[in-house]
Amino acid sequence: MxxxxxxxxxLDGLGDLPIDGKTPLQRAKKPNIEKLAREGIQGLLSPLGRxxxxxxxxxxxxxxxxxxxxxYSGRGPLEALGAGIEIKEGDIALRANLATADKNxxxxxxxxxxxxxxxxxxxxxxxxxxIRDVKxxxxxxxxxxxxxxxxGKNLSDKITDSDPHExxxxxKIIPKEKSKEAEKTAAVLNEYSKKVREILEKSKVNIExxxxxxxxxxxxxLRSAGTYKKIPSFxxxxxxxxxxxAGGALYKGVAKYIGLDIINVEGATGTKNTNxxxxxxxxxxxxxxxxxxxxxxxxxxxxxxxxxxxxxTKFIERIDKELIPPLIDENxxxxxxGDHSTPCIRKEHSxxxxxxxxxxxxxxxxxxxTFDEFSAMKGGLGHIEGKDLMSIILNIIGKEKKYGS
Amino acid sequence: MxxxxxxxxxLDGLGDLPIDGKTPLQRAKKPNIEKLAREGIQGLLSPLGRxxxxxxxxxxxxxxxxxxxxxYSGRGPLEALGAGIEIKEGDIALRANLATADKNxxxxxxxxxxxxxxxxxxxxxxxxxxIRDVKxxxxxxxxxxxxxxxxGKNLSDKITDSDPHExxxxxKIIPKEKSKEAEKTAAVLNEYSKKVREILEKSKVNIExxxxxxxxxxxxxLRSAGTYKKIPSFxxxxxxxxxxxAGGALYKGVAKYIGLDIINVEGATGTKNTNxxxxxxxxxxxxxxxxxxxxxxxxxxxxxxxxxxxxxTKFIERIDKELIPPLIDENxxxxxxGDHSTPCIRKEHSxxxxxxxxxxxxxxxxxxxTFDEFSAMKGGLGHIEGKDLMSIILNIIGKEKKYGS
Numbered sequence: 001m002x003x004x005x006x007x008x009x010x011l012d013g014l015g016d017l018p019i020d021g022k023t024p025l026q027r028a029k030k031p032n033i034e035k036l037a038r039e040g041i042q043g044l045l046s047p048l049g050r051x052x053x054x055x056x057x058x059x060x061x062x063x064x065x066x067x068x069x070x071x072y073s074g075r076g077p078l079e080a081l082g083a084g085i086e087i088k089e090g091d092i093a094l095r096a097n098l099a100t101a102d103k104n105x106x107x108x109x110x111x112x113x114x115x116x117x118x119x120x121x122x123x124x125x126x127x128x129x130x131i132r133d134v135k136x137x138x139x140x141x142x143x144x145x146x147x148x149x150x151x152g153k154n155l156s157d158k159i160t161d162s163d164p165h166e167x168x169x170x171x172k173i174i175p176k177e178k179s180k181e182a183e184k185t186a187a188v189l190n191e192y193s194k195k196v197r198e199i200l201e202k203s204k205v206n207i208e209x210x211x212x213x214x215x216x217x218x219x220x221x222l223r224s225a226g227t228y229k230k231i232p233s234f235x236x237x238x239x240x241x242x243x244x245x246a247g248g249a250l251y252k253g254v255a256k257y258i259g260l261d262i263i264n265v266e267g268a269t270g271t272k273n274t275n276x277x278x279x280x281x282x283x284x285x286x287x288x289x290x291x292x293x294x295x296x297x298x299x300x301x302x303x304x305x306x307x308x309x310x311x312x313t314k315f316i317e318r319i320d321k322e323l324i325p326p327l328i329d330e331n332x333x334x335x336x337x338g339d340h341s342t343p344c345i346r347k348e349h350s351x352x353x354x355x356x357x358x359x360x361x362x363x364x365x366x367x368x369x370t371f372d373e374f375s376a377m378k379g380g381l382g383h384i385e386g387k388d389l390m391s392i393i394l395n396i397i398g399k400e401k402k403y404g405s
Numbered sequence: 406m407x408x409x410x411x412x413x414x415x416l417d418g419l420g421d422l423p424i425d426g427k428t429p430l431q432r433a434k435k436p437n438i439e440k441l442a443r444e445g446i447q448g449l450l451s452p453l454g455r456x457x458x459x460x461x462x463x464x465x466x467x468x469x470x471x472x473x474x475x476x477y478s479g480r481g482p483l484e485a486l487g488a489g490i491e492i493k494e495g496d497i498a499l500r501a502n503l504a505t506a507d508k509n510x511x512x513x514x515x516x517x518x519x520x521x522x523x524x525x526x527x528x529x530x531x532x533x534x535x536i537r538d539v540k541x542x543x544x545x546x547x548x549x550x551x552x553x554x555x556x557g558k559n560l561s562d563k564i565t566d567s568d569p570h571e572x573x574x575x576x577k578i579i580p581k582e583k584s585k586e587a588e589k590t591a592a593v594l595n596e597y598s599k600k601v602r603e604i605l606e607k608s609k610v611n612i613e614x615x616x617x618x619x620x621x622x623x624x625x626x627l628r629s630a631g632t633y634k635k636i637p638s639f640x641x642x643x644x645x646x647x648x649x650x651a652g653g654a655l656y657k658g659v660a661k662y663i664g665l666d667i668i669n670v671e672g673a674t675g676t677k678n679t680n681x682x683x684x685x686x687x688x689x690x691x692x693x694x695x696x697x698x699x700x701x702x703x704x705x706x707x708x709x710x711x712x713x714x715x716x717x718t719k720f721i722e723r724i725d726k727e728l729i730p731p732l733i734d735e736n737x738x739x740x741x742x743g744d745h746s747t748p749c750i751r752k753e754h755s756x757x758x759x760x761x762x763x764x765x766x767x768x769x770x771x772x773x774x775t776f777d778e779f780s781a782m783k784g785g786l787g788h789i790e791g792k793d794l795m796s797i798i799l800n801i802i803g804k805e806k807k808y809g810s
Contacts, residue, residue, distance in 0.1 A: 001750060362422055362750055364757065366782055380782035384455055391456030395756030402754055403453055404460025404473060405480050405629060 003360050006333040006393050007283060007293045010063065010251075011319065012056065013301030014338025015354035015373060016312070017345055024303075024312040024344065025355065025372040030320035033357070036334065037371040040359035043381025044373075045337050045389065046351075053351040054386075056301075059339040060254045064294060065238065065390030066231070071258075074157055074226020075250070080149060082253025083141040087228045092150040092157050092185065095224045096138065098122060098217035101197075104170050109163075110144040111217035118205045119143060122217060125203055126196050131188045138196075138220070141249060148222060150188065156181035156227075162193055163221035170219065189222060196220050233259030234292075238390065240399050243286050246296035247274050255294060270298040272315065276322040284326045291397070297323065304342035312344060333360035333396045336371075356381065360396050408765050411738040411802050412688060412698045415468065415656075416724065417461065418706030419743025420759035420778055421717070422750055429708075429717040429749065430760065430777040435725035438762070441739065442776040445764035448786025449778075450742050450794065456756040459791075461706075464744040465659045469699060470643065470795035471636070476663075479562055479631020480655070485554060487658025488546040492633045497555040497562050497590060500629045501543065503527060503622035506602075509575050514568075515549040516622035523610045524548065527622055530608055531601050536593045543601075543625070546654060553627060555593065561586035561632075567598055568626035575624065594627060601625050638664025639697075643795065645804050648691050651701035652679050660699060675703040677720065681727040689731045696802070702728065709747035717749060738765035738801045741776075761786065765801050 016023040046052065047059040048068070057075050058068035066072075076093035087093060098119060100108035114122075119140040129136045134152035141147060158176040173189045175182030197219050200206060206216040234242045236259070244255030245263050247270025252262050265282040267275025274297070283295050297319065303312035327334055337356035340349050355376035366380035384392065394400035421428040451457065452464040453473070462480050463473035471477075481498035492498060503524060505513035519527075524545040534541045539557035546552060563581040578594045580587030602624050605611060611621040639647045641664070649660030650668050652675025657667050670687040672680025679702070688700050702724065708717035732739055742761035745754050760781035771785035789797065799805035 362424075364422065364778060364782075366779075380779075382449070382782075382788040388455035391454070391756060393456070395456040395458060398751065398755075400456060400458045400756050402458040402460050404463025404477065 002362055002396065002398050003331050003333045004397055005287055005291050005331060006335060006397050007287060007295055007327055008063070008393065009295045009323070009327070009334070009336045010060070010297070011300045011336065011338050012296065012298045013304045013340060013342030013349070015341025015352050016304065017341075017343040017352065019309050019345060023373050024309055024316055026374065027313045028316035028320065030316060030371070032320045032324045033336070033371050034369065036324070036328070036336070036359040037357060037368050037375070039365055040357050041364055041366045041381055042355060042357050042368055042371060042376040042379030044353035044376050044379070044383050045356040045386065046353050046383065047340055047386035049385055050383070051351040053349050054340040055349070056250055056339055057254060059386065060251060061258070062386035063339060063389050064234070064254070064258055066258055067387060071231055073229065075224040076147065076157070076226040077228035078226070078253035078257055079141075079224070079249055080139075080147040080228070080253065081256040082249030082251065083139065083147055085139045085147055085149065087149060088151065089228060089230050091228045092155050092225055093228055094148045094222045096146040096148045097163060097221040098144045098146065099219050099221045100215035100217065101170060101219040106164060106167055106170060106219070106221070108215045109167065109221065112215035114144050114217050116140070116142050118209075119146065119217070121205050122200065122203060126199055129192060129195055131191045131195065134188050136188070136192050144217070148220070150185065154181050155185045157185070157225040158182040159186045159189065159225050161223035162189070163223040165223070170221065173222065193220060193222070231258065235259060238394060238399065239401070240291035240394075242292035242294065243290045244294045244296070245279055245283055245286065246294070247271065248296065248298045251296040251298070260294060261290070272299045272302055272311070274299060276318060280323045280326040284329075287329070287332055291399070300338070301342050304344050305347050307344050307347045309344040330361045333358065333363075333393065335393060353383065356384070358396065363396060407767055407801065407803050408736050408738045409802055410692055410696050410736060411740060411798050412692060412700055412732055413468070413798065414700045414728070414732070414739070414741045415465070415702070416705045416741065416743050417701065417703045418709045418745060418747030418754070420746025420748075420757050421709065422746075422748040422757065424714055424750060428778050429714055429721055431779065433718045433721035433725065435721060435776070437725045437729045437733075438741070438776050439774065441729070441733070441741070441764040442762060442773050442780070444770055445762050446769055446771045446786055447760060447762050447773055447776060447781045447784030449758035449781050449784070449788050450761040450791065451756075451758050451788065452745055452791035454790055455788070458754050458756040459745040460754070461655055461744055462659065464791065465656060466663070467791035468744060468794050469639070469659065469663055471663055472792060476636055478634065480629040481552065481562070481631040482633040483631070483658035483662055484546075484629075484654055485544070485552040485633070485658070486661040487654030487656065488544065488552055490544045490552055490554065492554060493556065494633060494635050496633045497560050497630055498633055499553045499627045501551040501553045502568060502626040503549045503551065504624050504626045505620035505622065506575060506624040511569055511572050511575060511624070511626070513620045514572065514626065517620035519549050519622050521545065521547050523614075524551065524622070526610050527605065527608060531604055534597060534600055536596045536600065539593050541593070541597050549622070553625070555590065559586050560590045562590070562630040563587040564591045564594065564630050566628035567594070568628040570628070575626065578627065598625060598627070636663065640664060643799060643804065644806070645696035645799075647697040647699065648695045649699045649701070650684055650688055650691065651675065651699075653701070653703045656701040656703070665699060666695070677704045677707055677716070679704060681723060685728045685731040689734075692734070692737055696804070705743070706747050709749050710752050712749050712752045714749040735766045738763065738768075738798065740798060758788065761789070763797075763801065768801060
């Protein structure tokens with residue numbers, strides 16, 4: 001019979017463009033993936049539609065069956081959820097950077113990559129600031145990174161960033177629409193930024209850093225405002241139990257947002273040094289208690305952003321050796337793909353299709369011999385879009401609901 | 406020049422998954438279809454979109470150019486139309502089973518497959534029952550099967566089934582939405598079911614069956630409520646004259662609903678013993694007076710639901726020998742496909758693509774050598790969706806209207 005469970009492996013930014021005639025996926029030695037290719041079926045996946053360049057947040061929502069048009073309201077809440085921060089319906093969440101400013105100019109967007117330990121001390125000093133009738137909460141996540149949450153009445157996420165996204169003037173937050181809510185929220189955050197700066201200029205952490213000639217974390221930069229709302233859960237919508245294994249906060253955040261259980265794995269860091277063996281082992285165990293597992297690996301994308309073709313190639317070889325073999329089980333459908341292409345020659349996300357490989361017992365196969373951007377062009381799945389992926393997976397494990405009778 | 410007419414052959418549940426490496430369509434000897442394959446063009450068809458599992462009703466509507474989102478309102482009215490029952494705009498129609506109950510428990514959902522003759526006698530006893538201001542009409546169709554029609558004011562099809570769809574407690578019909586109409590309809594049908602039971606307990610047919618130790622048809626089980634509405638006809642929408650040849654009531658019902666003429670063929674039963682030669686002969690004649698013919702064959706799906714791989718294979722061989730040759734005519738485009746896959750190993754509809762073969766004079770060809778789920782992966786049509794099929798067919802016969810100028 002058919003497999004009753006599925007593991008969706010998302011290798012972030014997997015798709016690439018050739019350098020000297022080959023992509024990293026083509027160049028990589030990958031005997032285990034090639035065995036799956038010979039028995040499975042391939043295609044090319046456009047997460048948000050042909051040619052569209054996906055963000056990591058929108059793409060993951062779509063691949064997991066949640067149309068971003070309907071369910072996406074900014075990255076802030078997803079980062080907050082992923083960092084394990086308690087967030088309530090109606091809260092506005094923003095990503096925050098502790099940064100170094102000279103007067104109104106940013107001279108270091110990461111405050112010299114301040115340590116997580118120091119950032120935690122700063123968190124204590126600005127943990128909760130009241131502006132007008134709004135409670136503003138700061139939570140540090142890792143190093144200079146954190147999340148700011150606004151809790152109060154008549155707020156809106158239709159506001160701009162204060163983060164200039166590069167060195168330069170700190171921007172005044174302004175409403176993106178003419179509404180009392182957006183005007184109030186922008187004003188509250190501008191007041192908040194001023195108040196926080198007053199506190200941070202006197203912070204013990206900064207006094208210490210000054211002594212050691214380190215850049216001070218004297219301002220907070222805000223970006224990606226979004227309103228948190230509860231949405232129908234994965235199990236409600238698809239009738240199956242799902243879980244997530246990921247290192248990066250965003251991916252855990254997306255998973256939590258849609259109601260997947262988060263399985264924390266020691267050594268799963270979302271970095272190039274992540275422990276792939278530990279993730280695979282955790283996945284192999286988890287799939288015994290779940291119908292569906294979303295397994296995320298970030299480093300393929302990180303190598304691409306660095307333009308590190310060799311590093312990406314070697315990391316794919318590590319995936320083939322360490323991540324894939326423990327996942328092979330004839331009771332489990334295995335889907336390997338990416339959330340978008342990040343070509344090494346571009347160092348940023350692109351709208352090129354991502355190869356997808358589906359391996360499942362008693363399924364159709366196209367008997368291709370390898371798996372990459374080029375073999376996938378000849379695949380039996382043809383071109384598929386992100387909006388259809390969950391139906392395709394649910395159908396394979398016999399869980400897609402019939403429409404009509 | 407191009408062919409001016411088209412025959413769309415729907416082999417119900419045609420698509421399959423391999424057993425011992427091959428699907429029934431792969432295994433079947435089909436020299437006539439293979440001749441068409443060498444001259445025609447193939448692809449993979451997803452009637453309701455990739456991965457989606459279609460019902461027979463929704464799929465046929467979509468393949469014939471009627472989006473189910475817009476035109477589907479439950480199977481009841483389609484079954485009623487297909488059984489040749491007079492139904493008026495605004496009527497609510499439900500599928501009905503004569504069944505055997507012990508107190509409130511169903512012990513035989515088909516009342517021992519009561520004969521059509523006996524059911525017709527029961528029909529006389531409950532032909533028309535008035536509940537409040539609603540006329541409730543029962544029509545027997547074949548054996549235990551029938552249709553119930555509600556005619557009256559302020560009714561709604563937003564109600565649940567009384568049919569438990571398995572052995573067990575008869576369900577109380579309840580409204581699916583908070584509306585006076587749904588509440589009234591549910592209440593009327595619950596009173597109706599009670600009243601019918603009183604009549605049936607005294608039925609002469611049942612007294613006779615009791616004597617012969619046969620299960621009595623003492624209750625009526627209701628399911629698949631839908632409201633009948635008139636919709637724009639096939640000829641209005643597409644500008645061509647169309648007809649239908651089918652055995653099963655549902656398929657005739659869909660055809661009648663969209664305004665195709667029904668051509669009744671003796672021996673076209675919708676069963677495994679259907680007279681394929683008679684259907685082919687009738688089609689060959691009918692296409693002389695019509696532009697488009699929808700020719701439906703049910704048994705491929707029935708074999709799949711029984712998990713009968715061998716039977717399905719042999720039946721496809723019969724189709725190749727008896728159904729296809731008389732349809733080959735260079736003035737007629739021939740389209741062979743299915744309404745969904747029904748893999749024998751699953752015994753139920755699935756969301757796997759269905760192979761489609763189009764053969765028409767002066768058309769493009771991909772020159773593949775055979776026709777099945779695997780050859781179709783390499784087909785020149787690629788992956789197509791049900792919503793596009795009528796345009797593809799109309800284009801081939803030069804009847805698709807130009808958009809723009």
